[in-house]
Every structure is written in structure tokens, then in C-alpha cells.
Amino acid sequence: MTEISELPDAAKDFLLPYLPSRDTILAAPNRPHITLTYACSLDSMISLAPGVRTTLSGPETKSMTHYLRLKHDAILVGVGTAIADDPSLNCRYPGVSRDTQPRPFILDPSARWNVADSKVRRLASEREGKSPSVIHSDALFSEEQLDAMTSEGESDVPNAERVFVRGGHSTDSSVTVQPRHIDWLDLLRVLKRRGVNSMMIEGGATIINDLLQHPDLVDSVIITIAPTWLGQGGVTISPSPQVKNGERVNAANLHQTSWRQFGSDAVLCGRLTR
Numbered sequence: 001m002t003e004i005s006e007l008p009d010a011a012k013d014f015l016l017p018y019l020p021s022r023d024t025i026l027a028a029p030n031r032p033h034i035t036l037t038y039a040c041s042l043d044s045m046i047s048l049a050p051g052v053r054t055t056l057s058g059p060e061t062k063s064m065t066h067y068l069r070l071k072h073d074a075i076l077v078g079v080g081t082a083i084a085d086d087p088s089l090n091c092r093y094p095g096v097s098r099d100t101q102p103r104p105f106i107l108d109p110s111a112r113w114n115v116a117d118s119k120v121r122r123l124a125s126e127r128e129g130k131s132p133s134v135i136h137s138d139a140l141f142s143e144e145q146l147d148a149m150t151s152e153g154e155s156d157v158p159n160a161e162r163v164f165v166r167g168g169h170s171t172d173s174s175v176t177v178q179p180r181h182i183d184w185l186d187l188l189r190v191l192k193r194r195g196v197n198s199m200m201i202e203g204g205a206t207i208i209n210d211l212l213q214h215p216d217l218v219d220s221v222i223i224t225i226a227p228t229w230l231g232q233g234g235v236t237i238s239p240s241p242q243v244k245n246g247e248r249v250n251a252a253n254l255h256q257t258s259w260r261q262f263g264s265d266a267v268l269c270g271r272l273t274r
């Protein structure tokens, strides 16, 4: 396993403007500060093939990811990532305590992930991380199922929690959505009410590609770019095409960008343009 080491001060200074702060948290009082972060190849891929866990970050950017985890209250990944990677989703930065661990959230609308057998739940039981919260769409479960999965605030799985969020609703009334779909703003409001002031969203592709087109919900973007091409057939970061006045336009843009080299990787930070 890669050693996670303390970042040099210059690297911390580079990241600082993109981290959650009192000001960024107060600026969006109804939702957590959101940092979107992932590692990709030179062909904008985040894994070799769907469902294949792929290491892209070198030791220095891996350490950066754990430093970022230390600086956020929570981490969120989608169920596709939870199933493919069986991730730890804890912080292994030097000096981290259980209290300063981020809370892992897994967006799994229809409960298809086996939380009971997951590494993240096992680590929580070993006090190596906080217990995971699995987010489901309330539109997919009956009262009886809801009762069976949660009783008197207790989850059906020890060291894990289930959170039911309104599904099948969109804050954009012109859009029709499936019952499994959870509106991002609805979800982020629920998490804020649960005390989450800052959250890293680490992936996977479906979630990143969607959120790249929600500049109103994302405060900063931190991308590790590894010096490799994964090749065709990989899982690609490329948001859906955008058309304005009948013409194709860029799908998403960053501004206030900064670059820095971390070992062999490049790190790009920026803010999505509204």
C-alpha cells in the first residue's frame, strides 16, 4: 500500500484557495461546500474499463487526496464506484484522529450495493474510519421496507446508516425524472441539515459528468492528471454535449485556474464557470 506522507507547505499553500473555509461555507448556507476531485489520464479516463479499479495517482497526489479528505467533513461516491472499487473512503493522512475522519456517503438509490460486506463498513467497525451513510431514493421503497431497513434510528447493518432522500423530483420543473433519481440540491440540503459543511465528491464518471454541468453546486474542482493514456474502452470524463441557440458550445469551463506538479502528476485546480 502506498505510504501517505505530509504535503510540503508549498503544496498546501497551492491548495488553500480551493479548500472549504468559513467564507465559502457561509456563502452557500443551504448546502455543504462541494469540492469535485478525481484523477484522470491524458485521454480523460478515470479507469481502464467499467468496473475496473485503476490506480492513476502517484504517491504525491495520493497524499494530496488524503490531505483533501482531512479538510472535508464528508466524502461522496456513487454506487458504481462503491461496487467497482470497494473503497476505504477513510483518511490516512499523518496525524488524523477518528474525530477528524470524513464521513463516507454512498449514493445508491435502489440499495444495490452490499454495505454489510464492504471495506468501508469493516474499517468503521475497526475504528479506522467513520461509519458509512448510504443514500437511497425514498420513492423506491414501501413503508414496510423502510421500517425493516431502519428501526428507531438503528440501521439494519451495524456500523452503517441508511438515509432516505426524496426521489423522482427535480428542482427544474421542466424536467421529468425517474423515481431512482435524486435531485442534487435536495440531497445537499439534507446533508447540510445533518451537519455536513464540506464534502469532497470523488466520482465516479456518471456523477462527475453530471456535476460538471452544475456550476451553482460545485465550489472547486481539483483534478490529478497522470502522465499516461489508458486507451479506448475506458471510463471517460466528458460531460453531455451542450447546445445554445442551435449551436454546439463547450460543455463546461473552469476559471481561476492554477497548476502545480506533484511528483510525476499535474494537479489542476479551478472553479466552474456559471
Ligand SMILES: NC(=O)C1=CN([C@@H]2O[C@H](COP(=O)(O)OP(=O)(O)OC[C@H]3O[C@@H](n4cnc5c(N)ncnc54)[C@H](OP(=O)(O)O)[C@@H]3O)[C@@H](O)[C@H]2O)C=CC1
Pocket (backbone or CB within 6 Å): 037, 038, 039, 040, 045, 046, 047, 049, 050, 051, 052, 053, 054, 056, 077, 078, 079, 080, 081, 082, 084, 085, 107, 108, 109, 110, 112, 180, 181, 182, 183, 184, 202, 203, 204, 205, 206, 207, 208, 210, 235
Ligand atoms: N480515477 C478516479 O479518480 C476515480 C475513478 N472511479 C471509477 O469510476 C468508475 C465508476 O463510475 P460509474 O460507473 O459512472 O459510477 P458512479 O460511481 O458515478 O455511480 C453511478 C450511479 O450512482 C447513482 N446516481 C448517480 N447520480 C444519481 C442521482 N442524481 N440520483 C440518484 N442516483 C444517482 C446511480 O445509481 P443506479 O444505477 O443504481 O441508479 C448511478 O448509476 C469505476 O470504474 C471507478 O473505478 C471512481 C471514482 C474516482
Ligand SMILES: Nc1nc(O)c(N)c(N[C@@H]2O[C@H](COP(=O)(O)O)[C@@H](O)[C@H]2O)n1
Pocket (backbone or CB within 6 Å): 038, 039, 053, 054, 055, 056, 057, 061, 062, 065, 077, 081, 082, 085, 086, 087, 088, 089, 090, 202, 203, 224
Ligand atoms: N485520487 C484518486 N486517484 C486514483 O488513482 C484513484 N483510483 C482514485 N479513486 C478514488 O479513490 C477511491 C479509493 O479510495 P481508497 O484509497 O480506497 O480510500 C475510489 O473509490 C475513487 O473514489 N482517486
